[in-house]
Amino acid sequence: MTGFVAVLAATEDIPTPDVDWSAIAPNLILMLGGILLLTVVSVVRGRLPGWFHAVWTISVATAAIVAVVPLWQRVQDSGPESVLAGALVLDGFSLVVTATICVSVILAALLLEAYLRRERLGGPEWYVLMLLSASGGVTMATANDLVVVFIGLEILSVAVYVLAAMHRRRVSSQEAGLKYFVLGAFSSAFLLYGIALTYGATGSTNLSRIQAFLADTVITQNALLLGGLAFMLVGFGFKVAVVPFHNWKPDVYQGSPTPVTAFMATAVTAAAFAALLRVYVTTFGPTYRTEWQPLVAALTVLTLVVGAFLAISQTNVKRMLAYSSINHAGFVLLGVLAASAAGDAATLFYLVAYTFMAAGSFAVVAVVGRRGDGHHDLSDYQGLSRSRPGLALVFTILLLSQAGVPLTAGFLAKFYVLAAAVESGYTWLAVLAMLTAVVSAFMYLRIVVTMYFAEPEGEPRRPRIPAAAGLAMGLCVVGVLVIGIVPGPLSDVANDAVSQLVAVGR
Amino acid sequence: MRVEMFTFLMAGAICLFGALGVVLLRNPVHNALSLVATLFGIAVLFLNQGAYFLAAIQVIVYAGAIVVLFLFVIMLLGVDRAESLERDPLVGQRVTAIVIGVAILGLSLTVLLAAGERATGAGSGVAPLDPGVADVNRLGRVLFTDYVFAFEITALLLTVAVIGAVVLSRKVGGAPIDLDEFPDGTALDQLPVAPDASADVLDDEVDDDVAAAGDGTADGGDDDPAGEDADAVPEPEGSRS
Numbered sequence: 096m097t098g099f100v101a102v103l104a105a106t107e108d109i110p111t112p113d114v115d116w117s118a119i120a121p122n123l124i125l126m127l128g129g130i131l132l133l134t135v136v137s138v139v140r141g142r143l144p145g146w147f148h149a150v151w152t153i154s155v156a157t158a159a160i161v162a163v164v165p166l167w168q169r170v171q172d173s174g175p176e177s178v179l180a181g182a183l184v185l186d187g188f189s190l191v192v193t194a195t196i197c198v199s200v201i202l203a204a205l206l207l208e209a210y211l212r213r214e215r216l217g218g219p220e221w222y223v224l225m226l227l228s229a230s231g232g233v234t235m236a237t238a239n240d241l242v243v244v245f246i247g248l249e250i251l252s253v254a255v256y257v258l259a260a261m262h263r264r265r266v267s268s269q270e271a272g273l274k275y276f277v278l279g280a281f282s283s284a285f286l287l288y289g290i291a292l293t294y295g296a297t298g299s300t301n302l303s304r305i306q307a308f309l310a311d312t313v314i315t316q317n318a319l320l321l322g323g324l325a326f327m328l329v330g331f332g333f334k335v336a337v338v339p340f341h342n343w344k345p346d347v348y349q350g351s352p353t354p355v356t357a358f359m360a361t362a363v364t365a366a367a368f369a370a371l372l373r374v375y376v377t378t379f380g381p382t383y384r385t386e387w388q389p390l391v392a393a394l395t396v397l398t399l400v401v402g403a404f405l406a407i408s409q410t411n412v413k414r415m416l417a418y419s420s421i422n423h424a425g426f427v428l429l430g431v432l433a434a435s436a437a438g439d440a441a442t443l444f445y446l447v448a449y450t451f452m453a454a455g456s457f458a459v460v461a462v463v464g465r466r467g468d469g470h471h472d473l474s475d476y477q478g479l480s481r482s483r484p485g486l487a488l489v490f491t492i493l494l495l496s497q498a499g500v501p502l503t504a505g506f507l508a509k510f511y512v513l514a515a516a517v518e519s520g521y522t523w524l525a526v527l528a529m530l531t532a533v534v535s536a537f538m539y540l541r542i543v544v545t546m547y548f549a550e551p552e553g554e555p556r557r558p559r560i561p562a563a564a565g566l567a568m569g570l571c572v573v574g575v576l577v578i579g580i581v582p583g584p585l586s587d588v589a590n591d592a593v594s595q596l597v598a599v600g601r
Numbered sequence: 602m603r604v605e606m607f608t609f610l611m612a613g614a615i616c617l618f619g620a621l622g623v624v625l626l627r628n629p630v631h632n633a634l635s636l637v638a639t640l641f642g643i644a645v646l647f648l649n650q651g652a653y654f655l656a657a658i659q660v661i662v663y664a665g666a667i668v669v670l671f672l673f674v675i676m677l678l679g680v681d682r683a684e685s686l687e688r689d690p691l692v693g694q695r696v697t698a699i700v701i702g703v704a705i706l707g708l709s710l711t712v713l714l715a716a717g718e719r720a721t722g723a724g725s726g727v728a729p730l731d732p733g734v735a736d737v738n739r740l741g742r743v744l745f746t747d748y749v750f751a752f753e754i755t756a757l758l759l760t761v762a763v764i765g766a767v768v769l770s771r772k773v774g775g776a777p778i779d780l781d782e783f784p785d786g787t788a789l790d791q792l793p794v795a796p797d798a799s800a801d802v803l804d805d806e807v808d809d810d811v812a813a814a815g816d817g818t819a820d821g822g823d824d825d826p827a828g829e830d831a832d833a834v835p836e837p838e839g840s841r842s
Contacts, residue, residue, distance in 0.1 A: 109745050126757060133764070182750035220768045227761050234754060242751045250758045257765035263773040267782060272769075301747070467778050 112180035119178060120162040121193050122233045125200075128155030129226030136219040145217070149208035149563065152222040156200040156229070163194045177239060177597040181301050184239035187592030188439065192236035192369040195447050199361035200229045202454040202567050206354035206461055209561035213466050214262065214352075221261060225358060228254030232366030236373075239596065241290040241300040244370050248286065248334065251366055252279050255359060259351040265468060271350025278333065278343045286330025292323030302378045303596045309382040324387050327374065328394075334367035335424050338397040345405075348417035353461035353468060356413070360420050360453040364427075365446045372431050372442055377594045380434045391432050395524060398425035403531035407538045413460055413471040415538055416453075419497060422535050423449055426512050429528055433515040440589040441511035447585060448496075448504035448578055455493040455571025459486060462558050462568075478555030479546040486560060487546045489568050494543055496575045498536040504578035511586070608649050616642035629675045633668055640664045654737050 116123070132151050136143065167190050170176075175186035183189075203225060211217050231250025238244040256279060260272020290300065296319035297305045314320060329340060336344040348356045375387055402422030409415045427449070430442030463479070463486070464470050480487040496503035509532060513525045578585055615638055622635025640663045647656035744752050 109742050111745055112749060130760065179750045180747050182748070218768075220764060224761065224764060224768075227757060227764075230757065231761075240748075240751065242748060243754070246751055246754055246758060250754070250761055253758065253765060254761045257761075257768060260769060263771075264775055264777055265779045266777045267779055469779050469782065 115176075115178050118166065118176065118185045119183065119237075120166070121159040121190075121197070122230055122237065124155060124159040124162055125197070125226050125230040125233060128152070128158070129223045129230065132219050132226065133223045145212070146208065148219045148222045149204050152204040152226060153201050155226060156197040156204070159197045159233075160194050163190050163197075166190055171591065175593075175595045175597050177303065178237075181303060181597075182240050182243050183234075183237045184303075184595070184597055185237070186595045186597075187588075188373070188443065188594035189237040189369070191443055191588060191592040192365055192446070193233045195365045195450055196229050196232045196236070196362045199358060199365070199450050199454060200225060202361070202450075202458070202570065203354050203358040205563045205567035205570075206357055206454075206458050209564040210352060210354045210461055210468075212561065213559075214468065216262065221258065224254040224258050224261075228258070228358075229362055232362050235366045236369040238370065238373070239302050241293065241302065241305075241374070244374065245283070245287060245290060248367070248370065249283060251363060252283070252334070255355070255363060258355045258358070259347060261355070262352045262468065265350070265352075267350035268352060269350075271347045274343055274350075275347045282330050282333030282340065285326050285333070289323045289326030289328075289330055292319050292326060294323075296320035296323060302373065306378045306381065306596055309379070320383070321386060324375075324379065324383065325390065328387065328390060331367060331371040331374070332394060335364055335371065335427075336421050337394045337424060337428065338401040338421065341398070341401070341421050344421060345409075345414050345417040348420070349411060349413045349471070353413070353457055353464055356417075357454045357457035357461070360416075360457060361450040364420070364424065364453075365450065368427055368431070368442060368446060372439060373594055373596075376431060376434045376439065377596055384434050388432060388434065391428065392521065392524060395425055395428045395432055396527060398422070398428060399528050399531040403534040403538075406535055407541070409538075410473045411471050412463075412473060412476065412542060413457075415542070416456055416460065419535055419538065420453060422531060423453075423497070425531070426509060426528060429516045429521070429524065430512045432521060432524070433512075433519040435515060435519055436590075436593060437511075437518055438515040439594050440586070440592070441508075441515040443589040443592055444511050444586055445508040447589070448508040448575070451571045451574035451578070452493055452496050452505055455489065455568055455575065456497065458564055458568045458571065459490040459493070462486065462560050462564050465556070465558055473542065473545050474549075474552075475556075476542060476545045477549040478551030482555040482557045483560070486558070486568075489572050490546065491543050492572055493575060494539040496579065498539040499532050502576070502579045504575045504582075506579060507582045507586070605649055608645065612642045612645035612649065614642075615639070616646070630672065633671045633675060636671070637664050637668050640668070653735070654740060657737075 128151070132148065132155075135151075136148070166185060167187065170185060170187050170190065175184060177184050204222060207221055207225070211221065228251050231247045231252075231254065234247030235244055235251060236247075238247055256272055256276040259275050260269050262268035293305070294300050296314065296317065297308050299305055299308065333340040333343075348359065351359065375391070379387060398421060402418055402420075402425055406415050406418035406422060409418060423445075427442055427445050430438045430445060432438070433441070460471060461468070463475055479490075492503065496505035499505045499509040509528075513528060516522075516525045516528070619635045619637075619639030619642060623632050623639065626632050626635060640659060644656045644659040644664070647653075647659055
């Protein structure tokens with residue numbers, strides 16, 4: 096019992112780490128923005144105009160992007176830093192992913208504004224959860240510790256589970272929320288188990304220390320580490336919906352409120368891929384590349400093929416886009432598989448480009464879905480070129496970009512990823528990816544043909560385009576075209592945004 | 602009698618009686634409280650072995666969180682709901698439980714008897730990780746140095762969970778609007794009280810700003826129900842992928 100008393104009586108100073116507030120400013124802005132919104136709204140309930148939540152959210156996300164800029168300069172000038180006792184890392188890669196997540200928050204908030212008005216829903220919780228979820232995503236992207244990766248993933252996911260189920264009058268939304276929650280919790284358990292095994296094998300959860308340990312030590316019995324790598328791959332694979340862990344995606348994408356689907360397709364995917372890349376390529380790449388690459392190559396093949404072929408057999412546009420996003424995940428996985436600087440840059444380029452393509456496409460889907468969010472069949476798009484020529488044109492541009500047509504962002508994104516894969520010796524996979532791109536192009540063209548050439552039964556409906564949704568679509572189209580025609584700035588940024596680990600001072 | 606032996610016997614007795622209480626008492630709340638007694642006894646046994654952190658965690662996590670969760674479920678289901686013990690919800694549950702219980706008892710007895718003089722009853726000889734510093738101190742220190750960010754940001758996770766729970770448990774205003782997408786029925790149909798179908802239904806006019814809330818058509822706002830969402834119909838898990 097004396098030991099216990101000694102514990103209680105002992106007073107000693109703990110050398111707590113220095114907190115570099117400016118280095119975590121973007122994350123803090125998102126976090127505090129979400130919590131402040133909740134507080135402000137509950138204090139001045141009912142006296143705020145309807146647009147207040149959306150404007151607040153967009154301002155917060157913009158402020159976070161602004162906060163990224165000086166940090167980017169700092170990293171470019173003085174190199175990457177490790178922050179908060181090695182829990183986080185400040186490098187170009189994490190900053191670009193942070194900005195991408197903020198952009199997707201802005202786009203999703205614009206969509207949400209129009210959507211909530213149309214569905215006669217409301218409340219600040221949608222925006223609060225989105226901001227907090229984005230903060231979790233940023234935590235994941237900047238994490239330098241497996242425990243922090245896990246907690247970031249949970250913050251991101253739990254908020255999105257709730258968002259998916261928040262259209263309470265649609266049974267399919269509730270179904271989506273429940274399905275996502277159960278399967279997501281299952282996959283989190285896999286990730287956690289993998290982290291535990293990795294900790295057992297390397298003696299640390301800190302990515303820098305793991306990397307240093309593996310570089311210095313030859314492990315004779317590496318079954319523990321291999322098990323950890325495999326389990327973590329399952330956990331991350333679930334989040335980015337890599338085949339065979341993709342089963343939740345079509346149902347969840349279809350059932351969720353469409354702006355939430357847009358958020359999932361952009362922010363969640365970007366954060367999960369950022370964490371995947373940092374763990375596998377940056378941490379385990381130098382030493383254990385040959386062990387995980389065959390696994391990831393197999394997953395890439397499955398993801399590309401299954402995503403493309405199941406997409407063409409759908410007749411629900413939201414479901415089609417869900418399957419096509421699986422195919423896109425396969426392309427991003429190619430960049431991860433390359434495990435090189437070129438691969439990192441290509442992955443980043445793809446994630447940014449896909450943010451605009453996916454958010455824009457789901458914006459169109461949200462508008463065409465009309466009140467009730469239930470009109471997503473291919474037949475609902477018949478005659479859209481006549482009733483809403485602008486909308487049809489926007490959707491066509493975004494779909495062509497997703498298909499990878501030159502002069503759009505999608506073409507260069509695919510090109511960089513394939514080039515990186517070829518450079519790393521995966522020519523056969525690059526060829527396969529091209530073939531699946533052709534297959535999914537058929538699906539995109541099918542939607543375009545339906546919009547322009549199919550004869551509608553009766554008078555085609557004119558879906559109302561709210562200003563906020565129109566603005567989101569406009570931003571996406573501009574983004575897709577600008578990246579496609581003037582790719583220089585973004586690809587320069589992506590090339591400078593190296594994913595690095597900094598040794599943690601001890 | 603040494604103090605350790607006395608503590609061991611007392612804690613062991615508490616554990617045993619608690620365990621018997623879990624199985625034999627008839628009121629579910631009493632069962633759960635007996636479980637708390639058992640878990641406390643185990644915590645004392647940990648203390649007796651010098652494992653202070655495990656003892657604290659045993660109380661905080663098991664007695665504090667898990668049993669409280671059990672109690673919540675019992676309260677939600679109703680304390681005095683008569684539970685029929687005649688039929689097993691899972692076939693062969695009882696037989697399997699007896700077989701496994703006997704096997705575990707036999708195994709523990711075998712180990713104890715076979716070990717013979719090695720089971721001395723002395724405290725465990727595991728040294729602290731860091732001589733001179735208790736393990737709890739080490740854990741606390743790590744939590745506020747290396748893992749301070751993870752520790753702090755867990756607060757955000759809890760906030761998100763609270764917001765989510767409040768949002769999702771709020772009352773829904775109005776009937777479901779997409780039941781036509783589920784021709785085979787949904788879990789809603791199994792509720793004792795069907796949702797009020799005459800509640801305001803969203804209407805599907807293009808100029809929805811003018812449409813009054815009350816005058817919607819009663820068919821769930823769908824204007825072409827025949828075969829529209831043939832592929833959107835959720836089917837059993839196996840048939841879609």
